[in-house]
Amino acid sequence: MNLLASSATDHRGLTMTLFGVFVLATLGITVWAGRQTKDAADFYAGGRAFSGFQNGLAISGDYMSAASFLGIAGAIALFGYDGFLYSIGFLVAWLVALLLVAEPLRNSGRYTMADVLAFRMRQRPVRTAAGISTIVVSIFYLLAQMVGAGSLVALLLGVSGDGAKRWTIVAVGALMVLYVAIGGMKGTTWVQIVKAVLLIAGTALMTVLVLAKYHFNLSSLLGAAADASGKANAFLEPGLKYGATGTSKLDFLSLGLALVLGTAGLPHILVRFYTVPTAKAARKSVLWAIGIIGGFYLMTLALGFGAAALVGPKAIKAANAAGNTAAPQLAEKLGGGAGTTGGAVLLAVISAVAFATILAVVAGLTLASSASFAHDLYANVIRRGKVSEREEVHVAKWAAAGIGAVAIVLSLFADKLNTAALVALAFAVAASANLPTLLYSLFWKRFNTVGAVSSVYAGLISSVVLVLFSPVVSGAKNSLFPHSDFHWFPLENPGLVSIPVGFLAGWVGTVLARREADPAKYAELEVRSLTGLGAH
Amino acid sequence: MESPPITTAPSETQVIEESAEFRTLRRSFRSFAFPVTIGFVVWYLLYVLLSGYAPALMATKVVGHLNIALVLGLLQFVSTFAIAAWYARYADRRIDPSAAAIREARGAVVRAPREAAE
Numbered sequence: 001m002n003l004l005a006s007s008a009t010d011h012r013g014l015t016m017t018l019f020g021v022f023v024l025a026t027l028g029i030t031v032w033a034g035r036q037t038k039d040a041a042d043f044y045a046g047g048r049a050f051s052g053f054q055n056g057l058a059i060s061g062d063y064m065s066a067a068s069f070l071g072i073a074g075a076i077a078l079f080g081y082d083g084f085l086y087s088i089g090f091l092v093a094w095l096v097a098l099l100l101v102a103e104p105l106r107n108s109g110r111y112t113m114a115d116v117l118a119f120r121m122r123q124r125p126v127r128t129a130a131g132i133s134t135i136v137v138s139i140f141y142l143l144a145q146m147v148g149a150g151s152l153v154a155l156l157l158g159v160s161g162d163g164a165k166r167w168t169i170v171a172v173g174a175l176m177v178l179y180v181a182i183g184g185m186k187g188t189t190w191v192q193i194v195k196a197v198l199l200i201a202g203t204a205l206m207t208v209l210v211l212a213k214y215h216f217n218l219s220s221l222l223g224a225a226a227d228a229s230g231k232a233n234a235f236l237e238p239g240l241k242y243g244a245t246g247t248s249k250l251d252f253l254s255l256g257l258a259l260v261l262g263t264a265g266l267p268h269i270l271v272r273f274y275t276v277p278t279a280k281a282a283r284k285s286v287l288w289a290i291g292i293i294g295g296f297y298l299m300t301l302a303l304g305f306g307a308a309a310l311v312g313p314k315a316i317k318a319a320n321a322a323g324n325t326a327a328p329q330l331a332e333k334l335g336g337g338a339g340t341t342g343g344a345v346l347l348a349v350i351s352a353v354a355f356a357t358i359l360a361v362v363a364g365l366t367l368a369s370s371a372s373f374a375h376d377l378y379a380n381v382i383r384r385g386k387v388s389e390r391e392e393v394h395v396a397k398w399a400a401a402g403i404g405a406v407a408i409v410l411s412l413f414a415d416k417l418n419t420a421a422l423v424a425l426a427f428a429v430a431a432s433a434n435l436p437t438l439l440y441s442l443f444w445k446r447f448n449t450v451g452a453v454s455s456v457y458a459g460l461i462s463s464v465v466l467v468l469f470s471p472v473v474s475g476a477k478n479s480l481f482p483h484s485d486f487h488w489f490p491l492e493n494p495g496l497v498s499i500p501v502g503f504l505a506g507w508v509g510t511v512l513a514r515r516e517a518d519p520a521k522y523a524e525l526e527v528r529s530l531t532g533l534g535a536h
Numbered sequence: 537m538e539s540p541p542i543t544t545a546p547s548e549t550q551v552i553e554e555s556a557e558f559r560t561l562r563r564s565f566r567s568f569a570f571p572v573t574i575g576f577v578v579w580y581l582l583y584v585l586l587s588g589y590a591p592a593l594m595a596t597k598v599v600g601h602l603n604i605a606l607v608l609g610l611l612q613f614v615s616t617f618a619i620a621a622w623y624a625r626y627a628d629r630r631i632d633p634s635a636a637a638i639r640e641a642r643g644a645v646v647r648a649p650r651e652a653a654e
Contacts (some may be wrong), residue, residue, distance in 0.1 A: 081587075081605055081606065081609075082587075084606075084609055085584070085587060085609075088580070088583070088609055088612045089584075090582070091612070091613065091616055092576065092580045092612060092616050094616070094620075095572075095573070095576050095616060095619055095620065096573065096577075098620060098623060099568075099569040099572060099573050099623060100569055100573060102628075129598075218602070219600030219601045219602055220600075220601075221597065222600075222601035222602065222606075223600070223601045233595065233601075233603075235606070236595075236601060236603055236606065237586070237591060237594060237595040237605055238587040238591050238594050238605050239591045242557070242588065243588065243591060249588040249589065252584065252587070252588055253581075253584055253585065253588060256580070256581070256584040257581075260577065260580055280627075280632060283624070283627060285575075287620055287621075287624055290616065290617065290620045291617070291620075294613055294616060294617060297613075300612060329565060370597070443566075457537065469565075520549070520550055523549040523550040523552070523553040524549045525563070526553055527549045527552050527553055527558065527638075528549075530558075530559075530561055530562060530565060530635060531552075531561070531635045531638045531639050531642075532635065532639060533549075533552070533638070533639055533642060533643065
């Protein structure tokens, strides 16, 4: 804690003020957006009135979590090249969304991912499966963000102890429920847009400051980072994090697969495509998102290597063993160092940006999961579609409060969980349960209800069970239960096994089903998804 | 609130689905999206596998402190941007016009459910 704690008192007031300004501004936007929200299309899809550029920013704001801002910068600062591997998977994944998912989804769905999965199937079983998988993925992701937020904000404010952590989790949970229940998709989208702009501005400023120190020569920045790391050239080569054993190499392959196939199956990302009026606008939003997210990850490279060179791994590890505070520490250094006004100001600004980042992501997750609860599970499964839009939106708002409460309670108990593992798990479930079902639904004529239900449940159950019996939960030093050992699956990430299982189950279920797919419904889906005829 | 109903008999979308224009549209979309997806996934996995299993090759210096691993990583960024731009151009020229033509020709047959409800 030394570096941050020493100057924490200098910047704490300023940081708190900036946090407060952000919260007030976003709540103002939320109330304004709430007044514009009249019907279900406004609440779930922001009236489908955002432009491709606005949605591209919002997608970036939804996607670039604190895990990527702080986690990747920290991983690069500590593990060099291997930290960089993460960001490549996170970026390449967007091509799957661009080429295969965004446009057909925009045309054929209405409010949730399940709209597309259930389009040509029997509604109740497929909506149930897709709703459950949406909520499970979102809750894992939400837990990761909130647990991370708890320790992070406490660290950034320089307050220690479990009390501060708990209050942070409760406050973040309450805010996300307010954003969603009052502002719906309009409010959430604007919060994400504001956050994306702040995050890009903050990282760009730091990147320029880092590069200026090395006369904009990438090679000398890399050299300085390698020298300061104490690992010389190995710091710039693969292997420091994942190269130790055969298992860790396989684990990395598994993670890489989950990252690249998971993004296009994350429900909170998919619902963003409903906020634009046409498929072409959905395509434009992904193009903007690829540009923004790609630029951002390139900048994290400078931040990570800059933190290694300027702050040094020893100081980073002393503040947080996982390296999560490398970026704020670098900000303090770039501003002039601990104890200087410049250092305190830049540290406060970057801390506030990190806080904004967390809030925008958790709001998106809460919205996607409560929308799926209300629209899929309540309106279409429990009430079999006999419910007014007004009542459905009402249920969605209460669901947001319910999911918020569940997430707060789980986060309070799960604060020992490794947040990176939780995010990786969310991606693995999305890649194993959601993506196969989505791709088969859109592109395979024979795919039927049994196939859809099989691929969702097989992907979901196999990934969760494999993680349960992996070193993430037991049998290793940093497991959830370090003192017991019931693990038999060697990898931390289940993707390598569970993704093929999801695809295979969808195929087997389809082939074995007695009731064949309805060709007329497929024609409807295919024509709508490619031309937009009949789209909402 | 089941999957949105259409106002025409299903056979009419099937007629569109089997029309020559629609087949051309489907072919232009799939013949781009499917092979390119396979291509970039293989290219990405190749990079991941090289990072895991060929560290010596990846450590080879190219310029200054820049080694093959970093260059290949940066090339993943370049290829992602390039494929995105390529698809944007392709969709503008080959997909959007034929989708719009089908919409115009058949729009009267399949109405949006929202209009139908009103």
